[in-house]
Amino acid sequence: MLCEICNERPASVIFTQETMQGSTERHMCERCAFQSKMFHFDPNQEPLSIQQFLSNWLGGSEPFQSQQQAKEPLAEGPECPECGLTFRKFLDIGKFGCSTCYDTFRERLPRLFGKLHNGHSTHAGKIPVSFNELFAVKKRIEEIRLKMQEAIEEERFEEAASLRDEANELKRLLTDGGGGANVN
Amino acid sequence: MSIDNFMKNSVTGWMSSHGEHSDIVMSTRIRLARNLRGRRFPIAFSPEEAKDVDQLITEALLNSEENGYSYMKVSALPLLERQVLVEKHLISPQLTDPERHGAVLLSEDETLSIMVNEEDHIRIQCIYPGFQLDGAYEKADRVDDYLEKKLPYAFDEQFGYLTSCPSNTGTGMRASVMMHLPTLTMTKQINRIIPAISRLGFVVRGSYGEGSEALGNIYQVSNQTTLGKTEKEILSELKNITLRLIAHERRSRELLMSKSRLALENRLFRSLGTIAYARLLPSEEAARCLSDVRLGIDMDIIQDIDMTILNELMVFMQPGFLQQYAGTELTAEERDIFRAKLFRERLEVGDKRLKEEETGE
Numbered sequence: 437m438l439c440e441i442c443n444e445r446p447a448s449v450i451f452t453q454e455t456m457q458g459s460t461e462r463h464m465c466e467r468c469a470f471q472s473k474m475f476h477f478d479p480n481q482e483p484l485s486i487q488q489f490l491s492n493w494l495g496g497s498e499p500f501q502s503q504q505q506a507k508e509p510l511a512e513g514p515e516c517p518e519c520g521l522t523f524r525k526f527l528d529i530g531k532f533g534c535s536t537c538y539d540t541f542r543e544r545l546p547r548l549f550g551k552l553h554n555g556h557s558t559h560a561g562k563i564p565v566s567f568n569e570l571f572a573v574k575k576r577i578e579e580i581r582l583k584m585q586e587a588i589e590e591e592r593f594e595e596a597a598s599l600r601d602e603a604n605e606l607k608r609l610l611t612d613g614g615g616g617a618n619v620n
Numbered sequence: 621m622s623i624d625n626f627m628k629n630s631v632t633g634w635m636s637s638h639g640e641h642s643d644i645v646m647s648t649r650i651r652l653a654r655n656l657r658g659r660r661f662p663i664a665f666s667p668e669e670a671k672d673v674d675q676l677i678t679e680a681l682l683n684s685e686e687n688g689y690s691y692m693k694v695s696a697l698p699l700l701e702r703q704v705l706v707e708k709h710l711i712s713p714q715l716t717d718p719e720r721h722g723a724v725l726l727s728e729d730e731t732l733s734i735m736v737n738e739e740d741h742i743r744i745q746c747i748y749p750g751f752q753l754d755g756a757y758e759k760a761d762r763v764d765d766y767l768e769k770k771l772p773y774a775f776d777e778q779f780g781y782l783t784s785c786p787s788n789t790g791t792g793m794r795a796s797v798m799m800h801l802p803t804l805t806m807t808k809q810i811n812r813i814i815p816a817i818s819r820l821g822f823v824v825r826g827s828y829g830e831g832s833e834a835l836g837n838i839y840q841v842s843n844q845t846t847l848g849k850t851e852k853e854i855l856s857e858l859k860n861i862t863l864r865l866i867a868h869e870r871r872s873r874e875l876l877m878s879k880s881r882l883a884l885e886n887r888l889f890r891s892l893g894t895i896a897y898a899r900l901l902p903s904e905e906a907a908r909c910l911s912d913v914r915l916g917i918d919m920d921i922i923q924d925i926d927m928t929i930l931n932e933l934m935v936f937m938q939p940g941f942l943q944q945y946a947g948t949e950l951t952a953e954e955r956d957i958f959r960a961k962l963f964r965e966r967l968e969v970g971d972k973r974l975k976e977e978e979t980g981e
Contacts, residue, residue, distance in 0.1 A: 519664040531739075533664035535655060535774035535782040545779070545786075549847055552786055554821040556848020559780025561791035562761075564768045567775045 439464045516540040570610065577606050642750035643918040644866050646798045646838065646931065649709070650756040652764050653783045653792035654742040657772040661784040662720060662737045670721035674736050680770040681725055681734065689734070694722040700949075703940030709747060711735055732759060739784045740792075742767065749931075751862060753795060753855050761851075780847065790847030795855055797862050802837040802915045803872035804865075810839070813865070821845035822861055836907030836934065841865070873919055888916035892925075895933075896967050900953075901960035906937045929966060936962060 447463035513523025519533030546557035587596035735743040746760040774782040781792040891912035916922030
């Protein structure tokens with residue numbers, strides 16, 4: 437049988453399409469099937485692709501959406517200020533766009549990670565040395581800020597000014613280290 | 621090009637038949653996924669950001685005491701060379717996409733490769749021959765420590781290393797062992813074992829893609845869970861699973877030997893005949909026969925063939941290598957002819973060398 441789209445190559449992909457009228461069988465060659473919007477096929481995909489998993493699990497799947505769409509569109513969820521990814525798009529493509537996405541979707545992630553990682557949602561492995569150092573610098577800035585507050589309240593302005601300079605110096609260190617530090 | 625020269629230039633560290641349990645575990649691989657803080661992931665960044673990231677990582681590594689890396693920009697490589705890197709497992713198929721602005725840094729012995737701008741900014745990969753999980757992890761970990769000192773990583777207290785795909789979040793580590801399990805496949809026990817392993821947070825798949833029966837009876841066992849367990853825990857669990865699989869496979873081999881020795885010998889020698897004399901060798905048949913001959917050598921049924929040759933043939937039978945050896949593009953049928961030729965020549969060279977050694981020439 438020839439591909440019903442190009443009528444040139446043999447139809448090697450057969451799939452069933454569910455419509456309101458019932459199910460119909462489509463026969464296509466691999467190339468036309470790949471280009472077809474009806475059929476998502478990625479030769480590099482893992483056996484259970486993360487996209488399939490996420491979209492079927494959290495309601496990002498297209499069949500689910502088409503049922504819902506008549507009433508109300510599925511909520512896009514929060515949008516990442518850094519890369520513009522919405523939660524809904526994340527579920528569709530199965531990938532984060534940047535590390536800020538983790539902050540943007542933070543509340544929704546533990547449940548999702550639990551499903552993906554055998555019930556676990558918190559990191560237990562290696563911690564980079566620089567992260568510990570960064571954490572220490574952040575804490576130090578916090579301490580200096582408190583001292584500065586005290587100094588201002590007690591009108592020791594010279595001391596407050598030198599504390600401010602010290603804090604600024606440390607802050608500069610943080611931004612030189614790459615900015616957008618993930619320590620809160 | 622003489623076959624010996626071609627082999628010499630193409631063999632990479634993990635293809636040798638050394639390492640613990642190297643009769644059953646062919647190779648061990650550790651991969652660490654890392655990203656730079658404050659920069660969008662490759663899926664979302666611009667070509668300028670890609671170049672920036674590439675430059676940062678490359679400079680950090682090339683100007684280091686960890687020297688000996690060679691740098692290759694993937695888009696600058698001819699298509700065939702890219703394919704050969706994939707077939708050697710040194711880069712992923714995804715990295716060959718020119719849109720990614722990917723690059724790779726390779727250590728001299730090719731046991732270590734650092735992919736830049738794959739799905740994540742950095743992917744450190746270490747491949748060793750045989751069963752060497754701890755050794756491979758230590759090496760990858762050392763490079764990770766080194767890079768981390770020079771570059772700010774995206775890391776989060778709660779979620780660990782932040783990666784593009786949520787299936788890598790946490791340790792960012794994928795540890796895998798490539799195993800040859802012919803008698804577990806023959807006796808269909810593997811079909812019961814695979815689901816049991818997946819319940820433990822590990823996954824088994826064929827090394828040449830998915831499908832119920834792995835081509836060449838080679839399976840890859842790797843961790844699926846990267847969050848909530850330490851690297852050490854993941855490695856030790858994988859070690860246990862691997863050792864149990866090895867024990868299972870050995871038991872099945874003994875059983876087959878005692879119950880149907882003649883049928884087994886018949887099958888293995890027929891396969892040896894095929895790879896030594898065939899004029900047309902399709903890849904499925906080549907993989908199946910290589911698996912049989914490998915089993916024959918492991919069980920001392922087939923002697924006088926060096927296991928390293930089989931490991932090499934396993935890699936060289938792939939389309940990219942064949943075309944590189946031929947020095948030209950080949951159609952599918954031409955590849956089958958060339959594959960048969962390469963196998964014959966390689967086995968003959970090995971045979972000659974053994975005879976020379978025996979006669980002391």
